[in-house]
Amino acid sequence: MSAHPDLPDTLVHFTGRPRGQHDVPPDFARGTAEERLVSILHSGVLRGAPDFWADAPVLCFSEVTEAARRAMLRDGVGGRGPYAPWGVVLDRQKLIRVGTRPVLYLSSEEMTETRHLPRRIRNRRVRYDPGSSDWLHEREWRLCFEDGETPELPVTRDLVVGVIVGIPGWMPPPWAAEPTEVVADLQERVRSARAQLEALQAEVGALPGVHSLSFSVSGVSTRFAGAADRLARWYWNGDDLVPDGVFDIREQQMWSSQHAPGTGFEVGWSFGHPGSEEEAW
Numbered sequence: 001m002s003a004h005p006d007l008p009d010t011l012v013h014f015t016g017r018p019r020g021q022h023d024v025p026p027d028f029a030r031g032t033a034e035e036r037l038v039s040i041l042h043s044g045v046l047r048g049a050p051d052f053w054a055d056a057p058v059l060c061f062s063e064v065t066e067a068a069r070r071a072m073l074r075d076g077v078g079g080r081g082p083y084a085p086w087g088v089v090l091d092r093q094k095l096i097r098v099g100t101r102p103v104l105y106l107s108s109e110e111m112t113e114t115r116h117l118p119r120r121i122r123n124r125r126v127r128y129d130p131g132s133s134d135w136l137h138e139r140e141w142r143l144c145f146e147d148g149e150t151p152e153l154p155v156t157r158d159l160v161v162g163v164i165v166g167i168p169g170w171m172p173p174p175w176a177a178e179p180t181e182v183v184a185d186l187q188e189r190v191r192s193a194r195a196q197l198e199a200l201q202a203e204v205g206a207l208p209g210v211h212s213l214s215f216s217v218s219g220v221s222t223r224f225a226g227a228a229d230r231l232a233r234w235y236w237n238g239d240d241l242v243p244d245g246v247f248d249i250r251e252q253q254m255w256s257s258q259h260a261p262g263t264g265f266e267v268g269w270s271f272g273h274p275g276s277e278e279e280a281w
Contacts, residue, residue: 016084033084048151057151085236162232
């Protein structure tokens with residue numbers, strides 16, 4: 001841990017920064033700040049994209065202190081209004097280990113002079129001309145990618161410290177699976193059940209009184225944001241970030257299974273003893 005009050009142990013990836021007229025997010029990040037956070041927690045990855053002054057995908061983070069986070073969420077900085085209270089808080093040292101570094105704030109002349117630097121360094125540059133281009137308040141760090149690299153960073157519990165949300169008790173809503181996903185899930189479960197049946201058939205034949213087995217297979221028609229399970233949650237109450245428990249995705253799954261059972265069907269074997277009425281499925 002850093003002993004310096006201006007060097008936080010975490011960096012923040014906000015999903016709802018104030019945007020200018022020509023600051024358009026990539027296709028995969030369209031929608032509201034809340035929707036973008038939901039997408040991150042469902043996919044289990046942070047995805048990079050080309051940004052200002054970058055010609056290959058980058059992932060952006062903010063090295064803001066707790067006091068600065070409150071200012072950005074409450075009042076905004078830079079004249080574009082407050083940031084939306086949705087984001088992912090990540091461990092600083094873990095980000096450094098995967099190659100994340102502070103950006104280089106350079107003048108227009110310096111940007112021109114350094115345009116031939118290697119790509120990973122070149123794409124960490126941000127233009128800084130007071131009065132026309134001033135983003136120092138973001139205290140930005142970047143993880144840069146090369147062309148051909150998959151521009152993703154997995155959301156894991158050792159990397160992600162917690163999540164900032166704008167609604168108390170908020171949970172990432174489940175997604176309805178596409179029909180093709182449901183079919184593929186059912187097919188895989190049938191294959192698994194069949195393999196287990198074949199492995200048990202020899203044993204069943206050796207057991208007195210047992211002449212058949214029955215298997216039940218259900219497909220999953222709802223997807224949950226498993227990457228969020230047990231992550232800490234902070235709620236922005238308009239003035240401060242308040243601890244708000246953890247995400248319990250397993251409880252969410254159990255509640256959903258009780259109130260909205262998944263798609264399924266039965267696979268046709270039976271179980272019985274000699275003299276009993278056989279049930280065929």
